[in-house]
Every structure is written in structure tokens, then in C-alpha cells.
Amino acid sequence: MKKTLILFFLLTCIIYGYSQEYAMVIHGGAGVISRDRMNEEAEQEYRSKLNEALMLGDSLLKNGVVCTEVVARVINVMENSPLFNAGKGAVFTNKGTNEMDASIMEGKTLNAGAVAGVTDIKNPINAAKEVMENSEHVMLSGTGASEFAKKQGLEIVPAKYFFTKNRYESLQRLLQQEREREEKDNMGTVGCAVLDKYGNLCAGTSTGGMTNKKYGRIGDSPIIGAGTYANNKTCAVSCTGHGEYYIRLGFARDISALMEYKGLPVKEACREEIRKLTEMGGTGGVIGIDAKANIAMEFNTSGMFRGYLKSTGEKEIAIFAE
Numbered sequence: 449m450k451k452t453l454i455l456f457f458l459l460t461c462i463i464y465g466y467s468q469e470y471a472m473v474i475h476g477g478a479g480v481i482s483r484d485r486m487n488e489e490a491e492q493e494y495r496s497k498l499n500e501a502l503m504l505g506d507s508l509l510k511n512g513v514v515c516t517e518v519v520a521r522v523i524n525v526m527e528n529s530p531l532f533n534a535g536k537g538a539v540f541t542n543k544g545t546n547e548m549d550a551s552i553m554e555g556k557t558l559n560a561g562a563v564a565g566v567t568d569i570k571n572p573i574n575a576a577k578e579v580m581e582n583s584e585h586v587m588l589s590g591t592g593a594s595e596f597a598k599k600q601g602l603e604i605v606p607a608k609y610f611f612t613k614n615r616y617e618s619l620q621r622l623l624q625q626e627r628e629r630e631e632k633d634n635m636g637t638v639g640c641a642v643l644d645k646y647g648n649l650c651a652g653t654s655t656g657g658m659t660n661k662k663y664g665r666i667g668d669s670p671i672i673g674a675g676t677y678a679n680n681k682t683c684a685v686s687c688t689g690h691g692e693y694y695i696r697l698g699f700a701r702d703i704s705a706l707m708e709y710k711g712l713p714v715k716e717a718c719r720e721e722i723r724k725l726t727e728m729g730g731t732g733g734v735i736g737i738d739a740k741a742n743i744a745m746e747f748n749t750s751g752m753f754r755g756y757l758k759s760t761g762e763k764e765i766a767i768f769a770e
């Protein structure tokens with residue numbers, strides 16, 4: 449009896465010692481998102497899509513799927529929904545087209561991949577992952593990126609796949625008002641940062657960019673170090689907001705540097721970076737996770753679609769700044 453008990457105790461120690469905690473955090477864009485602008489039905493739709501993304505991530509992570517695969521699959525859920533400014537719901541350029549950007553980075557190897565200005569790849573994050581895993585490059589753009597994605601066997605869709613009435617009407621409204629930007633409709637970029645069972649971090653971001661963008665404008669989302677960054681030594685982060693500011697700040701990489709050189713916890717590092725963004729006059733948000741499953745979801749806008757979960761059962765989905 450005594451021997452059995454000792455054996456049981458030892459087995460428990462081994463199992464607990466080796467089973468690493470996992471966690472993930474997602475965003476669906478930051479911007480002018482307030483209760484008075486969103487009815488209950490729309491709020492429920494967003495919450496349920498964020499929940500679907502989190503639950504898929506949970507089951508993949510539980511089954512030992514690696515962080516890079518989890519990030520892409522979770523982002524696919526949001527890319528395939530017209531609710532978010534990525535994939536299916538991408539915003540329109542000034543010319544009435546859809547040009548999408550995406551990137552992914554693995555914290556263990558510092559490998560990264562990105563695509564910019566792509567027009568016919570159904571899931572740009574998958575193309576970014578292919579660039580990371582199956583090419584010698586970090587970023588591919590435009591028709592070259594499509595050619596590569598086709599070769600890798602990814603789904604190519606006609607441009608009309610990305611047509612959504614409300615995004616198109618937003619562009620028409622903007623054009624009519626002859627305004628350069630309308631922050632409200634840029635929101636909806638999607639991102640995911642994961643800590644897997646093996647202690648590895650990964651982050652990814654996918655976007656349609658900013659409504660009414662011109663001249664082949666590329667934002668921060670496909671730029672490693674601006675919109676996306678991951679390093680097992682520090683954190684994995686994905687950003688959303690006015691990309692020009694994020695590029696100039698080297699936003700995502702700066703968060704990692706604040707942790708590495710200054711010893712800031714992930715939440716403090718994200719806050720500090722948002723403070724710098726505000727000081728410069730930029731708006732947006734960021735999600736982050738570290739190797740100990742600490743989570744950050746920081747923004748300076750009235751809302752950010754966001755959520756996280758941990759293997760401990762802890763979970764949260766939120767929209768507004770509360």
C-alpha cells in the first residue's frame with residue numbers, strides 16, 4: 449500500500465512537472481468602439497466570433513499543436529469572418545480594391561514571414577506562415593506573393609470574394625466627404641499571440657490596412673518589429689492601430705526590448721509603449737504574452753475587440769474600455 453502511494457506521488461510529480469501551462473491572447477482591432485455605437489446584436493456577434501477563435505485555440509493547444517500552427521488557425525477564424533478588417537472583411541483602398549498584409553514570428557528561432565499588398569490570397573496569414581517556413585525570405589509583396597502562395601497550394605480567390613457591402617459603402621462615404629481617414633472603419637485588424645505546451649511563443653497579425661489607403665501604402669502589420677514580434681526570451685506581441693506610428697516607434701520590437709533590457713513585465717512594457725504612442729498622437733492597441741503566460745491587452749482607443757484564455761481555465765472576452 450505504502451509503495452503504491454509513493455509511486456502515485458512520484459507519477460503525479462512527473463506529470464505536473466512536465467506539463468507546461470499554455471495560454472493565448474487575441475485581438476480583433478482597436479478603434480472608436482463604444483457602447484453607444486454598437487447595438488446588442490452586433491456586440492453578441494463579435495463576442496461569439498472571438499469566443500469561437502479562443503475555443504479553437506484552446507482545443508489545438510490542449511492537443512499539443514505547436515504555437516505557429518495555432519496562431520495561423522486562430523487568425524483564420526477571424527479572417528474568414530466579415531466582421532473583422534482582415535481576409536473576407538478587409539477594408540477598401542482608394543481605388544475600391546482590397547490589399548491585405550499579414551505577418552507571423554516564432555519566438556524560439558526568431559524565424560518570421562510576411563506578405564504585403566496581396567489581393568487574392570484567401571488567408572494572408574497562411575501565406576505569411578509559408579514564407580516563414582518554406583522560403584529564404586521574410587517578406588513578399590503583391591503579385592509575387594500570390595505566385596508563391598499558389599505554388600504552396602494555398603487557396604486563391606477572385607477579387608470579388610473580398611467585397612462586403614458595408615466596407616464598400618464606408619469607402620464611398622469617405623470619398624464623398626473627401627477625407628483621408630476615418631479611424632472608425634479601420635478597426636478590425638486581427639492578431640493572436642500564443643504560448644504553447646512546449647514553452648514556445650508565437651505572434652501573428654493580419655489586416656486589410658486602412659480604408660481609403662493610396663499608392664500601395666503598407667502599414668505596420670506585415671513589418672516584423674512594428675506590428676508583430678516574438679522572442680522566447682521576452683514575449684510575443686501583435687498590434688493594431690494607426691500603422692505609420694507603429695512603424696516609426698518600432699513598436700512591437702520596442703516592447704520586447706523594454707522587457708529584455710529594462711526588465712519590465714509584459715503588461716508594463718505594453719503600457720509604456722502605448723504611452724509613447726499617445727505622446728506621438730497615434731491611436732491603437734496591442735496584445736502580448738510572455739513565457740509564464742502573463743497576458744497584456746493595452747490600448748488608448750475607446751475599445752479593442754480582445755480575449756484571452758489559459759490552460760488553468762482563466763478566460764476573458766471584452767470589447768470596450770471598461
Ligand code: ASP
Binds near residue numbers: 477655657666668688
Ligand atoms: N495597423 C493596421 C495598418 O495600419 C490597421 C489597424 O490595425 O487598424 O495597416
